Amino acid sequence: MSAVINFTDEEIIRQPPGVTGSSCNDLNFPGLSPTSSGSSEVESKPQTLKVYLRVRPFFKDELSDNEDQGCVVIEDNQVVKLHAPKGSATLKSSERGIGVSVHKFSFSQIFGHETSQNGLFEGTVEGQVSDYLDGKNALIFSYGVTNAGKTYTIQGTAKEPGILPRVLDTTFQYIGQHQYGGMDLKPYLGNDAQCLGPEQVKQEKNARASIFASFREATVFHICAMHTNG
Ligand SMILES: Nc1ncnc2c1ncn2[C@@H]1O[C@H](COP(=O)(O)OP(=O)(O)OP(=O)(O)O)[C@@H](O)[C@H]1O
Structure with missing residues (x-):
């Protein structure tokens, strides 16, 4: 310390x-x-x-x-x-x-x-x-x-x-130099990790895709709103 x-x-x-x-x-x-x-x-x-x-x-x-x-x-x-x-x-x-x-x-x-x-x-x-x-x-x-x-x-x-x-x-x-290339680990309770099965990995990928999609929609909406108001 x-x-x-x-x-x-x-x-x-x-x-x-x-x-x-x-x-x-x-x-x-x-x-x-x-x-x-x-x-x-x-x-x-x-x-x-x-x-x-x-x-x-x-x-x-x-x-x-x-x-x-x-x-x-x-x-x-x-x-x-x-x-x-x-x-x-x-x-x-x-x-x-x-x-x-x-x-x-x-x-x-x-x-x-x-x-x-x-x-x-x-x-x-x-x-x-x-x-x-x-x-x-x-x-x-x-x-x-x-x-x-x-x-x-x-x-x-x-x-x-x-x-x-x-x-x-x-x-x-x-x-x-020590990066794990797999996508099947998920943080759990702050300092632990969960090992995901193939079905869970698929669910995580879908969840991530929908989050990113909503980000894109929000950005486009914001630009449109600004354009309309301007
Ligand atoms: N070692 C240093 N060399 C050159 N400039 C410094 C140094 N330390 C601090 N400064 C400059 O002094 C000013 C005040 O520093 P800083 O903002 O880090 O203070 P602080 O302790 O974080 O203040 P506060 O508690 O008010 O946030 C800043 O402009 C910073 O760039």
């Missing part, structure tokens, strides 16, 4: 780092250990959940709005340090001796703003896809504030496909 957490410096500006730290803590991810003392703790227990952090680049308008305050500092490929933004309540409180202005978090791996879609895929879930194709279950999800890059990471764009199309591509390339 793995999660991809998306951060942007904008998020840190809008939320005090203490809030960010505790929300990560609430998730109770074994791979994510927030500390406020400055020392990072990577748990020694075997991890079944891998938590990756991706930091997206700033946009031009964010830079021109002076949003890059160096609040997110990637110390190494597992540890990130979050500094309270200038003028924030957290910074002011910490200056009065209440709370701290710097939080450290550790992740299974951190990917900086220069990380490509392919680099992220190879560095995170590619290994799990082979496990999945070998019959093991896996869950991948993305977590982060709005505009942090969750959709970009999971879905991506036509030019820069994200994790989901890459997983599907790998899966279908694998299936390509």
Whole structure:
């Protein structure tokens, strides 16, 4: 199982780092250990959940709005340090001796703003896809504030496909070599298959033909209706 957490410096500006730290803590991810003392703790227990952090680049308008305050500092490929933004309540409180202005978090791996879609895929879930194709279950999800890059990471764009199309591509390339050519298997109850006899195969073919026929009729009707109205 793995999660991809998306951060942007904008998020840190809008939320005090203490809030960010505790929300990560609430998730109770074994791979994510927030500390406020400055020392990072990577748990020694075997991890079944891998938590990756991706930091997206700033946009031009964010830079021109002076949003890059160096609040997110990637110390190494597992540890990130979050500094309270200038003028924030957290910074002011910490200056009065209440709370701290710097939080450290550790992740299974951190990917900086220069990380490509392919680099992220190879560095995170590619290994799990082979496990999945070998019959093991896996869950991948993305977590982060709005505009942090969750959709970009999971879905991506036509030019820069994200994790989901890459997983599907790998899966279908694998299936390509293992495709069953027969037409006598039918999905049953979600994760099972029924083996059909010759008569059932005939019934299925007829049912499919009538469904496709009704699709054609609906399309023709729609075009005619548009033509008539236009
Ligand atoms: N790593 C990245 N490199 C370049 N652009 C990125 C990256 N991550 C996100 N973006 C861009 O940032 C913008 C916001 O990203 P996205 O829509 O994925 O955020 P989101 O977390 O899904 O937001 P929401 O929760 O509001 O749906 C998009 O224009 C996206 O193309």
